[in-house]
Amino acid sequence: MSEVGISSIVGYIPKLRLLRKSVAESNAWLAPNLMGKSKGTRSMASWDEDSVTMSVEAARRLLGPEDDRSHVDNVFLASTTMPFADRLNSGIVRAALTLEESTQCTDISSTLKCGTTALINAISSVQSGKSNYSLVLSSDKRKSRVGSAQELDFGDASAAIGISDNNIIAKVLATSSVSVDFVDHFRAPNEEFDYNWEERWIRDEGYLKIIPKLINNLLKENDINPSEIKKFILPCIFPRVPQTISKICGIDPENVVDNLALNVGDSGSAHPLLMLTHVLENAEPNEKILVCSFGGGGDAILLETTKLISKFENDESISTLLDNGVEETNYMKYLTFNDLVKWEKGMRGEIDRKTALTTLYRHNDAIIGLVGGKCSKTGTIQFPASRVSVSPNSPDIDTQEPYKLSEKRANILSWSADYLSFSVNPPNYYGIVSFEEGGRIMMDFTDVGEGEIESGKDVKMVFRIKAIDEARGFTRYFWKAVPI
Amino acid sequence: MASGIKDKVAILGMGCSKFGERWDTSPDDLMVEAYIEALDDAGIEPNQLDAAWFSHHIDDIGAGKGGTPMSIALRLPNISVTRVENYCASGSEAFRGAVYAVAAGAADIAIALGMEKLKDTGYGGLPATNYGTFGPQIGPSGSAPGNFAQLASAYRAKHGVSAEDMKRAIAHVSVKSHANGAKNPKAHLQKEVTEEQVLNAPMIAEPLGLFDCCGVSDGAAAAIVTTPEIAKSLGKDNLISVKALQLSVSNGLESHHNTWDGSYFHTVRIAAKKAYAEAGITKPREEVSMMEVHDCFSVTELVTMEDLFISEEGQAVKDVMDGFYDADGPVPCQIDGGLKCFGHPIGASGLRMLYEMYLQLQGRADKRQLKNPSIGLTHNLGGQPANNVCSVAIIGSL
Numbered sequence: 001m002s003e004v005g006i007s008s009i010v011g012y013i014p015k016l017r018l019l020r021k022s023v024a025e026s027n028a029w030l031a032p033n034l035m036g037k038s039k040g041t042r043s044m045a046s047w048d049e050d051s052v053t054m055s056v057e058a059a060r061r062l063l064g065p066e067d068d069r070s071h072v073d074n075v076f077l078a079s080t081t082m083p084f085a086d087r088l089n090s091g092i093v094r095a096a097l098t099l100e101e102s103t104q105c106t107d108i109s110s111t112l113k114c115g116t117t118a119l120i121n122a123i124s125s126v127q128s129g130k131s132n133y134s135l136v137l138s139s140d141k142r143k144s145r146v147g148s149a150q151e152l153d154f155g156d157a158s159a160a161i162g163i164s165d166n167n168i169i170a171k172v173l174a175t176s177s178v179s180v181d182f183v184d185h186f187r188a189p190n191e192e193f194d195y196n197w198e199e200r201w202i203r204d205e206g207y208l209k210i211i212p213k214l215i216n217n218l219l220k221e222n223d224i225n226p227s228e229i230k231k232f233i234l235p236c237i238f239p240r241v242p243q244t245i246s247k248i249c250g251i252d253p254e255n256v257v258d259n260l261a262l263n264v265g266d267s268g269s270a271h272p273l274l275m276l277t278h279v280l281e282n283a284e285p286n287e288k289i290l291v292c293s294f295g296g297g298g299d300a301i302l303l304e305t306t307k308l309i310s311k312f313e314n315d316e317s318i319s320t321l322l323d324n325g326v327e328e329t330n331y332m333k334y335l336t337f338n339d340l341v342k343w344e345k346g347m348r349g350e351i352d353r354k355t356a357l358t359t360l361y362r363h364n365d366a367i368i369g370l371v372g373g374k375c376s377k378t379g380t381i382q383f384p385a386s387r388v389s390v391s392p393n394s395p396d397i398d399t400q401e402p403y404k405l406s407e408k409r410a411n412i413l414s415w416s417a418d419y420l421s422f423s424v425n426p427p428n429y430y431g432i433v434s435f436e437e438g439g440r441i442m443m444d445f446t447d448v449g450e451g452e453i454e455s456g457k458d459v460k461m462v463f464r465i466k467a468i469d470e471a472r473g474f475t476r477y478f479w480k481a482v483p484i
Numbered sequence: 485m486a487s488g489i490k491d492k493v494a495i496l497g498m499g500c501s502k503f504g505e506r507w508d509t510s511p512d513d514l515m516v517e518a519y520i521e522a523l524d525d526a527g528i529e530p531n532q533l534d535a536a537w538f539s540h541h542i543d544d545i546g547a548g549k550g551g552t553p554m555s556i557a558l559r560l561p562n563i564s565v566t567r568v569e570n571y572c573a574s575g576s577e578a579f580r581g582a583v584y585a586v587a588a589g590a591a592d593i594a595i596a597l598g599m600e601k602l603k604d605t606g607y608g609g610l611p612a613t614n615y616g617t618f619g620p621q622i623g624p625s626g627s628a629p630g631n632f633a634q635l636a637s638a639y640r641a642k643h644g645v646s647a648e649d650m651k652r653a654i655a656h657v658s659v660k661s662h663a664n665g666a667k668n669p670k671a672h673l674q675k676e677v678t679e680e681q682v683l684n685a686p687m688i689a690e691p692l693g694l695f696d697c698c699g700v701s702d703g704a705a706a707a708i709v710t711t712p713e714i715a716k717s718l719g720k721d722n723l724i725s726v727k728a729l730q731l732s733v734s735n736g737l738e739s740h741h742n743t744w745d746g747s748y749f750h751t752v753r754i755a756a757k758k759a760y761a762e763a764g765i766t767k768p769r770e771e772v773s774m775m776e777v778h779d780c781f782s783v784t785e786l787v788t789m790e791d792l793f794i795s796e797e798g799q800a801v802k803d804v805m806d807g808f809y810d811a812d813g814p815v816p817c818q819i820d821g822g823l824k825c826f827g828h829p830i831g832a833s834g835l836r837m838l839y840e841m842y843l844q845l846q847g848r849a850d851k852r853q854l855k856n857p858s859i860g861l862t863h864n865l866g867g868q869p870a871n872n873v874c875s876v877a878i879i880g881s882l
Contacts (some may be wrong), residue, residue: 415629416626421627431634442870476621
């Protein structure tokens with residue numbers, strides 16, 4: 001049997017990085033102990049990002065701009081913060097990526113180790129021959145109470161991994177899982193926030209007992225000497241716990257991988273995969289890497305890099321993403337983006353955002369996939385597709401063929417910064433975006449810095465939340481333009 | 485080719501309510517106010533009306549749907565009332581319906597009445613427009629100023645105009661309209677403003693500040709039309725006739741095809757060409773005496789000067805700054821204050837424009853009266869630059 005492993009891996013970290021100091025200082029009157037956590041920044045998703053949109057972004061970076069993504073056999077989407085409890089979240093991702101309808105899509109949730117569980121499922125799928133290429137996505141955007149430690153510890157991010165038996169940069173040596181009903185925290189349905197138990201108990205009875213046992217069993221069963229582990233990945237918000245575990249297991253504590261706490265924070269289910277991305281982007285051939293996760297037990301995956309790792313490079317590596325973050329010092333903006341304060345939305349914010357699901361389905365390719373039409377007679381590209389072509393002087397009927405726009409080059413024709421209409425992040429930037437090969441859309445801009453918009457400037461497409469229907473709990477998605 | 489509408493229909497009478505924040509006035513009261521004036525001006529009784537057209541854009545905060553609100557408010561004698569809605573050009577549509585009915589011989593005398601009650605929303609500016617179940621799933625949740633402001637960015641890019649020069653030129657558009665509105669007792673806004681005030685006003689949608697945006701008003705306007713022969717038989721002289729009525733509607737080219745550059749109104753150019761042909765006008769810059777254009781925003785008026793072929797392409801900024809469209813300029817524009825200061829009760833606006841041209845042509849415009857105008861043009865636009873309906877009407881002495 002051919003070797004199964006990771007063929008590519010990439011992470012996504014939202015642009016904004018909330019300065020922890022501004023959070024801690026604002027809450028110091030309430031929780032002075034949190035000043036001890038005021039170092040560095042945490043990643044902060046925009047109001048229009050969630051675990052689905054961040055997964056789509058990571059997946060696009062993984063799959064590249066090619067229209068043909070037919071090699072993807074299945075998708076495993078892992079998150080503890082899925083926007084829908086009952087609507088296939090990975091199905092939204094599939095549609096956004098314009099993957100085939102026959103792509104099997106699975107949502108994996110309910111524990112912070114679900115990211116690694118998704119990875120193990122994907123590995124099994126390829127190992128069993130059911131799939132030639134499995135896409136693993138993991139993302140979390142966890143809410144936390146104002147003035148809580150989690151507010152400072154957490155971060156928002158996602159990661160995407162391609163599992164294959166072809167052209168792999170890291171092969172899978174072994175996987176192992178334990179399920180333990182150790183409730184360090186929990187979150188009931190319809191609850192916004194975690195309920196946490198005492199940290200010392202979580203550390204001593206949880207991490208320090210469950211994870212060493214898991215690792216020791218894995219290494220023993222596969223006859224691996226712990227000294228062979230060159231990189232040890234274990235997300236943990238408690239300082240030095242991974243080092244203590246490494247000592248217990250006989251792994252060199254020097255090989256414990258930085259957990260990105262200083263710049264990103266803990267991105268929940270995505271975090272072990274995000275850390276793995278960072279490791280693989282800098283790895284040498286023939287390195288053994290142990291990835292572990294904690295939550296409802298734990299997962300362990302042992303990998304070994306191949307020769308191909310030396311050629312592996314991401315355009316937007318974790319290091320690049322860390323360097324390109326934009327510091328956000330406005331704690332109120334974080335609170336507003338995450339709907340943690342009752343803020344004045346004005347009468348213009350009262351508009352009914354009920355989504356006609358029939359319409360959404362009829363136009364699913366256009367709305368979720370950004371698929372337009374190309375006239376087979378004149379070659380005119382347009383969005384959305386229509387029975388009668390928009391070609392000037394040639395209104396051909398039923399000549400449109402699907403044409404994907406999300407990865408095409410585009411620029412700004414016209415724009416405005418609107419202070420009047422409702423926006424969670426005013427001013428409301430929108431305008432007409434023209435695609436270089438044809439087609440245009442009047443659309444929202446997002447992630448816009450001051451002075452970044454001008455007619456003629458290039459933009460890229462991103463899949464984002466269009467609006468949230470708070471009355472019915474429905475998230476509406478569409479594509480937006482980001483100046484580049 | 486069709487023979488056109490020129491001189492087939494005359495305006496028998498017109499009326500216009502006071503525009504503004506009419507807190508104590510109902511939609512019905514506004515209609516009655518314009519109706520009584522039009523009926524008095526025409527010198528006819530209600531039972532002489534054969535048919536009615538009623539323009540009303542936002543029914544959910546106004547009078548409701550259908551033709552009944554007008555029929556009930558005015559207790560019309562059970563004649564046909566057709567409600568028309570075509571965005572902000574609805575008033576011109578009502579006029580077109582009434583004029584066509586008379587020209588066709590289906591009615592001897594017809595009335596067009598437009599009304600909008602906007603100040604029952606609870607906030608400033610226009611309410612969000614309902615655009616179906618698909619549009620909101622992809623389109624920005626924007627506003628009218630945000631849509632029209634985009635003209636400025638595209639116009640600047642095309643013609644190499646600096647942000648500062650554009651801002652100053654559109655400021656002049658508003659300063660001029662305020663000066664005109666100050667002479668109009670029916671106008672919503674009757675105070676002059678300085679260029680500095682306009683430039684320093686709060687930003688609404690870049691580059692449009694507060695004074696770049698028209699008034700959002702309550703109001704109604706009406707026109708009663710008939711044939712020139714009937715008008716004469718009713719003892720009327722100094723007749724004002726319809727010279728042209730054209731409507732051009734976007735077919736998605738601007739919003740879906742990359743040939744449009746965003747700096748002008750595709751429909752305006754089409755409607756204007758057809759209207760000039762229908763009216764027999766070959767040199768609009770010289771032949772048009774005055775204009776009321778759809779200055780919902782200052783930048784709209786600026787680019788419209790080119791789209792109506794009064795200014796050469798790329799020359800509107802210069803013409804505006806030279807005072808070409810000021811009250812004492814060669815082609816006064818918005819002599820009644822325009823949407824900017826007379827106000828913009830949507831369904832009424834197209835008729836309000838005609839009202840001012842009608843008064844001017846009859847020499848009844850009081851302090852605003854221009855010297856011997858012979859041709860008045862109205863330009864009434866609905867929608868937004870990328871997707872709109874445009875009416876161009878021309879009236880003049882018969």
